Amino acid sequence: MNTHPDVSVLMGVYNAAPTLARTLDSILTQEGVALEFIVVDDGSTDGSGEILDRAAARDSRLVVLHQANAGLTISLQRASELARGKYLARQDAGGDRSLPGRLAAQVQCLNERKDAVFATCGHRYLDAGDVFLCDEIRSEEEIKSGLTTLRYPGVRGILHPSVMIVADAFRAAGGYRAAFVVAQDIDLWLRLHELGTCAAVPEILYDYRFDLGGISRRRYAQQMAFAELAVRCAQARRNGKAEPPLVLQQYAAMDDDKSSQSRKAEYHYFVGSCLRDRDPSSARSHFLMAWRAQPHRFKPLIRAVLTW
Incomplete structure (x- = not known):
């Protein structure tokens, strides 16, 4: 070393x-x-x-x-x-x-x-x-x-x-x-x-x-x-004051306020948005996966249609 x-x-x-x-x-x-x-x-x-x-x-x-x-x-x-x-x-x-x-x-x-x-x-x-x-x-x-x-x-x-x-x-x-x-x-x-x-x-x-x-x-x-x-x-x-107490049990035990489907939708929508100009076919797949994760949200479906 x-x-x-x-x-x-x-x-x-x-x-x-x-x-x-x-x-x-x-x-x-x-x-x-x-x-x-x-x-x-x-x-x-x-x-x-x-x-x-x-x-x-x-x-x-x-x-x-x-x-x-x-x-x-x-x-x-x-x-x-x-x-x-x-x-x-x-x-x-x-x-x-x-x-x-x-x-x-x-x-x-x-x-x-x-x-x-x-x-x-x-x-x-x-x-x-x-x-x-x-x-x-x-x-x-x-x-x-x-x-x-x-x-x-x-x-x-x-x-x-x-x-x-x-x-x-x-x-x-x-x-x-x-x-x-x-x-x-x-x-x-x-x-x-x-x-x-x-x-x-x-x-x-x-x-x-x-x-x-x-x-x-x-x-x-x-x-x-x-x-x-x-x-x-x-x-x-x-401000020259003492920090708030670092008593973090309530944070450490916190459950995520986003469901796995919500996280999946956001992830695939982001990836699709990055790829839509460079690789429309792959972008379409990601937009459709985002829509399937949260079917009540139509924006990913619209984005998928626009890649054709």
Whole structure:
């Protein structure tokens, strides 16, 4: 392992075996930076732990920790405690990939921008079959506005695994807080923003797998409740007041207010909308699946008809 890595990449893994090798490869083939890759196997039962151990035996830059299932927040905080890099970069499993040059571009950005304590980059959405859906690049102005005004959607506009953070700022801000079992990223961005700004590399440097089983779709109600709590905490801090108590049992036990059919309809409608100009036939299939999930909604059916 490098004595002083430039970047410590942090990742939590839970049952990601089918796509884990390519995610690992996307980090371990990054050029232009000295790195360590700290991965926490969060109680996987599908062989992910064994895949990680075999990969670590081949590449000493990969450090693998195993734990009973405790969730992403605990996994990332544990990984961060071992990190030795000047910068901390996030990576997600589940089919995501960092594109070539991602880490080097963000290191260069943070080296040049002394006002910035973290940096994001552009990303592209892929569906569960790796079909390209769309690109997204957020401007620094948009990000700064959201973090400053605490208004949506700007405050939620930073893709968690696309970020690199100055390690000293991460620790000064307090790192990830265990109470935030979801929306841990929003809580961290708001605390980091009180120490500096967020830079944005205006390039597509991350592949984000957008699928129906993602946590942001499975636990939407929890995500929104915890995000709103993070905003209330930020408002209190910025007004010189104590944060509201982080008594979150009611949030942790919250049932999603969207049915599985509603989530399915929204997912397929989004994918169809992304594909309608480029691949009308595939878009039609997704619009029809959205309509079948919620037959009382006719907009997807109309969109399907218009693709003929």
